[in-house]
Amino acid sequence: MKKETTSSAKATPKPKVSEKKATAKKKAGSNPDASAIKCTEVTCQSSEQVTNHIPNQLTNQSAISDRLIATQPTSQSISDFPIDVLPAKLQEIVNEANATLGFPKDYIAGSMLTAMAAVIGNTHSAEAMAGWKEYAILFVALVGCPGVCKSHPLSYLMQPLIDHDAGKAAQFGEELKRCNAAMELPPKERGANGYELNPAEPRRVRFMMQDVTNEAVHRILSENPRGLILMYDELAGWVKNFNRYNSGSESEFWMSVFNHKVAMSDRKSSQSGVFIRNPFLCVIGTIQPKVLTDLAANNRNANGFMERILYVFLHSTSRLRGVKSCQGLSG
Template identity: 40%
Template sequence: MSSFNPQFDLQSYGIDGDNIVAEAQQICSKFDETDRKEKNPFPVEAFPVAVQQIIRATNESLNFPVDFAGAAVLYSVSLAIGNTHRVEVMKGWLESALLYITLVGRPGTNKSHPLSWYIQPIFAKDKASYKQFEQEWKEYQRVVGLSKQERKEQGVMEDPAKPVWRKFIVSDFTLEGLTELKRHNKRGIGVFVDELATWTKNFNRYTKGSEQEFWLSNWSSKPIVVDRKTGEPTFISQPFIPVTGTIQNALLEEMAKDNRSQNGFIDRILFAMPSELKKDYWSETELPEEYNQNWDIIVSNLLDLRLTMDDTDTPVSTILQFTPEAKAALKEWQMRNTDLCNNASNEAVAGIYSKLEIYAVRLSLILQLLHWATGESDKQAVETKAVNGAILLIEYFRKTALCAHATVSNDNPLDKLPTDQQRLYDALPAAFTTATGVQIAERCGVPERTFKRLLNDKELFEKPRRGEYEKRL
């Protein structure tokens, strides 16, 4: 495994709890109804230190929004791991590193470039493998074009096997072509679609509903069978096809059409949605070369993970267990998430929370192997720091999922509130006690009785413990 030496330390994002009320008063005084700001900082601290440095450097030099860079890291690592490793939650329950993740933002807010930059080491592998495929294809064409006499003279008695391009990424594809590629790429193959609205719009191009069912099954790692009118059927016993791309806020509704907001499809997508996102001026800061090199090394370490096959040509993943401490941390979070599911304001929200439970496990696996690839840990088991990082990420994606849900359902509960209560909601920190909330409400001109009634709105607040609340949006 290659290694590297990070050049500097960076502090994580955070809020000074001692100044919450003072900050809230300042926010209240500056509130503008047409420009309400929702704060949900991407938890860069969930990643290994070396990756934090790379994310911050690409933000400063290349203007990559931190949320988009973090999402691109997760997708790249997911794809690089592929079917090589899975994690066991309990006997019979295994999860892979598969993700569906999309970057959401207005036009011109630098969505595509972070994905392209962070996936570049994998693209480079595809470029090299294509060069080899071209050579094999030319030789194949030469041999099949030989006459019987020429074959006899050259000692070629049988037709050669048709070459296959073993690759990692596809962008323009049909479902039939994709399954054929996956049949020859047992490790996994990733979908990278610049405009994800086009991806979902094409689901019913040929057979109504079949493609959507394919993606639902793929996310759940269920075996996939594709029957063809012509040619041989395809059976994929252990699918691994992660998906990423970008989408504009206004097109989220397109993704939710054809019942996708009700059948659990949208629940399977992680949304990277930065708050207060605006187009930046060009940066005059050059990205130091060591960050390119360090990221190449990290991804190369993951791509070098070995995948073995059994006698039926099925991938045999290395199975990791959770350490006892990590399992305890995950179980504690799962109990809290279960309470949120049971107390959800509607079935759509409960569905979102339910899928986040699966993602907490998958992100734990991803982070553990990322810690290994950066030299910060081993890969003998999933450790507590990976689980804690996954929980931080899940809480970020919980809020973005609720924002996406509010957009596609055209039902943002904040829009129903009077202006003073909207101002209060914006001023409240992500987590607060009843006493702190009462103080902030007073400074925003909202009576205590009104504020306490507002706290009962399950679409706006969660209550993890008595006297403690968290904002949902």
């Protein structure tokens, strides 16, 4: 005779997927700590030294011709970069540059973030609490193997700033000619010829720097209090410049700049000491995974230098067609 086993307990039905989602939303909405989360307060720094020169092209880059549209691999649209946190206009630029030019979203967004940080510069800061302010200073490394399209998105996003600097350089040249012409005349004749009696030497307003010495960095920073970008196509060239002087002091200088601390220079090569109260300088460049060890050399992996860099790696499935991944790291 067969035995029959019975149970007085009824089987509990599994909740439907929709019910799970509703429960999750309810729990999230009832989070008692949600009210404790506050956005940082942004305050504007109204300084006469800050010059207002924001290139309009930064907000007009989405006007890309339809003729450039080409079919790209589906994986190219995949990104680990939190694109959704960007304003809608910037998200549009990222998506269109990805769809029409085939640039990886990770590199587009990383480059754009740095360009926008430099444009903001010293004009705004985020105040976490009384006396604690943070500025939008970024050190960014676009990491990837050769041929994965690192340099193109970097150049594309920096082009508005380069165009701006070209216009300012031409203006500076004309002002310098006028200043030199005035100085060649005796003071009594300057006014009669339409010049100032004691013309001030013009300064070159800019956003971009490339391959400069440490002395030049101090000088250019003092002339551009709003903010700057130091761009390297190969970021390894940045740390190689550290060896021109004491490598330890160079990395300390850059860590100080990252923290928006006072920058001073009293080297013999300078005619006079340079004092910069609020240095604002972003750094961006491309680098290959195997070269990352160069950044960590000379104890830079232990003094906090490496931790100040934002590393933008290409999504593991976002490689261009025909490009193999690096050994051990996806390109």
